Amino acid sequence: MVREEKLVAWVQVTPQAEAQGDLKDAYDAVKGSDGRVENLYLAMSQTPKVIKPADDHYLALLHNPDNPLTPWLSELVSTYVAILCDCDYASANHGKNYCTYLGDSARGEQVLAALRAETWEQSIDDPAVRAALQYTRKLSLTPGQVNADDIADLRRAGYCDKGISYIVQLVSSFAYWARMINGLGTQLGDKIGL
Missing domain, CATH: 1.20.1290.10 (AhpD-like)
Structure with missing residues (x-):
């Protein structure tokens, strides 16, 4: 039985299991508690150096206890x-x-x-x-x-x-x-x- 892969993005995406080097490091840095990388970051696999800084920026805004907004x-x-x-x-x-x-x-x-x-x-x-x-x-x-x-x-x-x-x-x-x-x-x- 051939398993059909779900489309992640319109560009070529490197699956988590196939990531190496900088991309593997980036995926490891942003994977969730379940060990999986969200499609958002999988879609960015062509630019691995951008993944972790983008996630850091996101976290600093939305998950920062210093944010005075509820x-x-x-x-x-x-x-x-x-x-x-x-x-x-x-x-x-x-x-x-x-x-x-x-x-x-x-x-x-x-x-x-x-x-x-x-x-x-x-x-x-x-x-x-x-x-x-x-x-x-x-x-x-x-x-x-x-x-x-x-x-x-x-x-x-x-x-x-x-x-x-x-x-x-x-x-x-x-x-x-x-x-x-x-x-x-x-x-x-x-x-x-x-």
Whole structure:
């Protein structure tokens, strides 16, 4: 019986079992607790020197106890960028993480549906969340129009400059991830979310 391999990406991917040298080191550095490397990193197998620094940057933003944003808000911002960039891979994974951190799957799914439909402004009342999402949309879609007034709006909504910096870096980072994932044609794996 021949086992059919699932498509990981549109580019040639070196499977984990076949990795050698720098690529094996990179895979070993980013593999999960189950010993498997996510499709995100498998799709990057042509550029092994990029894998570990990209993962380090991701972890420093989303899994850093020094981040003043709540984990659910960090995941919501990241998910919204993925939605705006039409990146199903990142929106599925980080949308699931958002719901997990929020602790209310039904409400989380409602918010995600509103983000996808661009109706969230009618369903989110929290001024801090609204400000973060408005800024996320502007920086994602019209970065050349961002100005000092946008930062002032975030401050008025209660964000400190460190929190603002995290929002900016999350939006920017997920713009990278969405384009890299979409550009390589990276497919969802078996595991979604944390």
